[in-house]
Amino acid sequence: MQRFPEQRVAITGGATGLGLALAKQFLHEGWSVAIADIQDEKGQAEIELLGLPESRLFFTKVDVTKEVQLKKWRDDIVKRWGGVDIIINNAGVATHGAIDEAPLSDWEWVLDINLMGVVRGCRVFTPLFKKQRSGHIVNIASMAGLIHAPEMGSYNAAKAGVVALSETLEGELFSYGIGVSVVCPGFFQTDLGKTLRSPDPKAKDMVQRLFETSKIDADGVAKRVYSGINNKDFYVLPHMSYHLIWLLKRYMPAMYMRSLHVTGRKILQKKRDWQASLATLTQP
The missing domain is CATH 1.20.5 (Single alpha-helices involved in coiled-coils or other helix-helix interfaces)
Structure with a gap:
């Protein structure tokens, strides 16, 4: 990515799953990586395993439901590196349940993390990118933001909101030299299913099986995301089969x-x- 010679990326939800795979992909490409996650022990353990100096990689405990923590993290990155080139709003959880069965607390939980967590990340890093006159926002949504399976209302609504926000920002920030990508993967091998909240006792095992039996793993998705950012793609759709369903919906x-x-x-x-x-x- 020649437009970002400093090669500095910040990733929320970077201690596990796709976030960790993205961190490793960017490190492999020579970038400096700042990881944020609410899982403090897991994040610290992964940093130690990678064994890189803090100038290349560091971890900060951050709760994306707290804008003040995101601001403090951003300011720390700027103090260390002088700026940021890419923010990847990746932190997320999973929910399932029919509209009359899933409790409202599950809706509030998933919207606060999956949608408002992305909103907060965009709000915090956009002023920096405007000041720099450069930067790229990557919002991790899901194919659930484009095609909507039954009994996934709260999760679908959160991810559809991320897609809508990203499309809005593409038009809003283009004139400032700020790029935007929205990533919409389907099921892939990750531990997201472990976060699932559902009133259905069978749902967690069912969803986890869908993740585990996918032919695509988090590393494969991370490579596609890196390529998409490099190509300045707005929509990054790693799964061709789900892409076809989206085309069916459109046409x-x-x-x-x-x-x-x-x-x-x-x-x-x-x-x-x-x-x-x-x-x-x-x-x-």
Whole structure:
């Protein structure tokens, strides 16, 4: 990325999963990396394993629901490096549940982290990028922000909000020399499923299986993200199969809606089958 000769990147949610894979990818390419995560012990352990000097890599405990912590982190990076070239708003969690079953607290939790955490990251780093007249914002959304499976309302809404925010910022910040990318992966091998909140006791195992059985791992997604930023791509879509579903939604919306109906019926039937088997097991 010749437009960023200083090669300085900041990553939220960088202690595990995609965030850690992104950190390693940028380090491999010669960048200096600042990692933030709420998981203090995990973050410190990963830094020690990588064994690089603080001039190349350092960790800070940051809660993305606290804008003051993000500002303090930004100021520390600027003090160390003189500026930042890329902010990757990656921190996130997972939720699942039907609209009348998932508690409102789950909605508030996922929106505060997955959407408002990104909003805060953009708010904190945009003034710096405007001052520099350069920078790139990378917001990690999901294919759930573009195509919306049933019983994923809170997660879908948060990620769709990230896509909408990113599109807004692309137009808003272009004249300042600030680039924007929004990353929309499907399921890939990561530990995001471990954060899942759901009223359905089977959901966590089901979602974790979807992550674990994917043919794409976090390293593969990280490489695609790096390439997308280098190419100045706005949409970064690592999974071709999900990309095709998105194209179906855009160009054949009626067929896409029918596919949602089919998916919804399948989910309902699985629920009924599970309830029936549970009732049989609990009979005296």
